[in-house]
Amino acid sequence: MLKRDSPSEALRRPDLLEDPGPVQIADTALRSEEELEREAEDRRRRRAEALAAMAGETSEFQRPFAPRAEAMILLENATKIYPGDVVGLRDVTLQIDKGEWVFLVGPSGSGKSTFIKLLLKEIDATSGNVQVGGRSLRTLKRSQVPKLRRNIGCVFQDFKLLPTRTVYENVAYALEVQGQRREVIERKVPEIIGLVGLADKIDKLPHELSGGQQQRVSIARAFVNHPPLLICDEPTGNLDPETSIGIMQLLYRINRAGTTVLMATHDREMVDKMRRRVIALEEGRVARDDRRGGYVEDEEA
Amino acid sequence: METRWKFFVLEALKSLRGNFATTVAAVVTVLVVMFIAGIGIALGSYVYNYSNKVRDDVTIRAYLKDSATDKQIAEIQRTITETPGVQPDSLQFISKDDAILRLQEQLGKDSELLELTLGNPLPASFEFKAVDPDQTATVAKAVAGLPGLDPPRPGLPNPDYGAGKADRVLKTAGTITLVLLGMGVVLAIAAVLLIGNTIRLSIFARRREVEVMKLVGATNWFVRLPFMIEGMICGVAGAIGATILLAVSYQTLLADRVETAMAGSGSPNAIAFPLLVVLLILAGLGIGALGSGLTMRRFLQV
Known part of the structure; x- marks a missing residue:
């Protein structure tokens, strides 16, 4: 259905692969106030730099101004009304191109989750049209839904890892569901786990890992198929700022490799610094769709 | 295809080990039901054979x-x-x-x-x-x-x-067979429901897992098969336990008396024990697969 990109070189570029490194646990008792202040300042600077490095850069796959760029996601007057007249989405029309990076912002209940559920065909639109990868989801047969989902990587705030399986097994499961051969699984899984920087945790269970590490596992699982579309629902929502940066860098590299990234988020700093396309939802409608927007509407714009 | 099955069986075994208490509960349920069913089948077959003998002896x-x-x-x-x-x-x-x-x-x-x-x-x-x-x-x-x-x-x-006499025997035997058959059907349904319930508990505990599986693109069958194999393993284990229990209780409680009663008289026999074992194990398989397969349905609507 969807065309699968081969793992791009961008993923392997050493400068992009660099990990921000483990978070230092400060031995506060031994340090002066000034020193702590300086370190905090230092961290803020590094963080700002990291975000700036990812800001507004247009990958070669991103052609925002090309007149007829291929749509990855296309909504036409999509409306979802839940039982009891609860509005999920109302009359949303938008297009997200292949290779784009899009932030989806808006307060709780504004329709972000509905939007994501529609794309995964967890629910069907009440009216209107939803297309993913050029395929209308309304006419997509139930039996084809698993195939759709194999082409969409998903990263969630609560990681959604299988709790009784090791890191390796969690990632391998995504390949097993599509009947991949054992040799392929044994080759691909350690490779992607290495890529997200967890080679030494490969046999650990999820509860033995930190939040950031668990999110890396879930990203590895989402990306092991090299899906053309990656949907992230507040991937950094449960993580501290330092760890978030690492996760964002990982997602950034994945986007650079040609994967469309749609990220629902509440992280204001992230959105403001990265200056990507921002779609703001409010009460189920698109309130704003900026090419290079901030978390809230720019004053000068 | 071979590795596929190996994967499903391994998945099932892993989750059986991981949910030990549920596994024991399911096995004991099957065991009890199968034990009663075993007695019923043995009795029923005896009555059936007896009535046939009466019929043939007219x-x-x-x-x-x-x-x-x-x-x-x-x-x-x-x-x-x-x-x-x-x-x-x-x-x-x-x-x-x-x-x-x-x-x-x-x-x-x-x-x-x-x-x-x-x-x-x-x-x-x-x-x-x-x-x-x-x-x-x-x-x-x-x-x-x-x-x-x-x-x-x-x-x-x-x-x-002996018009009438044989008829009465046949009618009585027919009624007994029918009652036993009805009991068997009720027992089988009870077993399916009980196992279904036990398995539902185990699935309910893992419904989040099922949800995740569906989200990464597992088909319904892919999620269901390990659960069904799990149910089948429980079913067979219970059936084997029941046959052992049946054999032991027959040997200790009945064997002597039955042998004296039947000595040289060419009396009708109950169902052959190996056949009963095969029947119970097949029933265990079926009940296990059906119980978990049906229960899974409502958890797969993700």
């Missing part, structure tokens, strides 16, 4: 007049052999002497009573069976009224095949 007796001539007797014998539907090798001539000997045997130590009678009051007779027990009446009618036969008297039909 014998037609044509009593002869004491004054019947040899020619008449030969004629009667010819008629019986030529009647369609008569079991040819079942025909037996019982002379007056044979009849009294037989009665003596039946009476055992009470046979002294016979010495009180004057002479031999018992008539000679022909005994034969119909090929199809249901045709007994028709076959008997073909012989009725031949010269040389004792004329029928009220309460003493001739030929006599």
Whole structure:
């Protein structure tokens, strides 16, 4: 259905692969106030730099101004009304191109989750049209839904890892569901786990890992198929700022490799610094769709 | 395909180990149900075989007049052999002497009573069976009224095949079989529900897992199969446990008595034990697969 990109070189570029490194646990008792202040300042600077490095850069796959760029996601007057007249989405029309990076912002209940559920065909639109990868989801047969989902990587705030399986097994499961051969699984899984920087945790269970590490596992699982579309629902929502940066860098590299990234988020700093396309939802409608927007509407714009 | 199955079986085994308490509960459920079902099947088959034996043993007796001539007797014998539907090798001539000997045997130590009678009051007779027990009446009618036969008297039909008596036995046996069958069906449904319930608990505990599986693109069958294999393993384990329990309790409680009761009497047998084992294991498989497969359905609507 969807065309699968081969793992791009961008993923392997050493400068992009660099990990921000483990978070230092400060031995506060031994340090002066000034020193702590300086370190905090230092961290803020590094963080700002990291975000700036990812800001507004247009990958070669991103052609925002090309007149007829291929749509990855296309909504036409999509409306979802839940039982009891609860509005999920109302009359949303938008297009997200292949290779784009899009932030989806808006307060709780504004329709972000509905939007994501529609794309995964967890629910069907009440009216209107939803297309993913050029395929209308309304006419997509139930039996084809698993195939759709194999082409969409998903990263969630609560990681959604299988709790009784090791890191390796969690990632391998995504390949097993599509009947991949054992040799392929044994080759691909350690490779992607290495890529997200967890080679030494490969046999650990999820509860033995930190939040950031668990999110890396879930990203590895989402990306092991090299899906053309990656949907992230507040991937950094449960993580501290330092760890978030690492996760964002990982997602950034994945986007650079040609994967469309749609990220629902509440992280204001992230959105403001990265200056990507921002779609703001409010009460189920698109309130704003900026090419290079901030978390809230720019004053000068 | 082979590695596929290996994967599913390994998945099932892993989750059986991971949910040990549920596994034990499911196995014990099957075991209890199968044990009761096993007793039911054994009893039912015994009653069924017994009633069949009664049916097969229905014998037609044509009593002869004491004054019947040899020619008449030969004629009667010819008629019986030529009647369609008569079991040819079942025909037996019982002379007056044979009849009294037989009665003596039946009476055992009470046979002294016979010495009180004057002479031999018992008539000679022909005994034969119909090929199809249901045709007994028709076959008997073909012989009725031949010269040389004792004329029928009220309460003493001739030929006599115990009309009514066999029918009553058959009817009773039929009822018992039906009741046992009904119990079996109820038990099977109860087992499916119980196992379904046990498995539902285990799935409910893992519904988030199922949700995640669906989200990464697992088909319903991919999620369901390990659960079904799990159910089948529980079912077979329970069935094996039940057969062991059945065998042990038969040996310790019943074997001696049954053997004395049946010694040399050619009594009807209950179902053969190996066949019962196979039946129970197949039922365990089916119940396990069905119980988990049906229960899974509502958890797969993600």
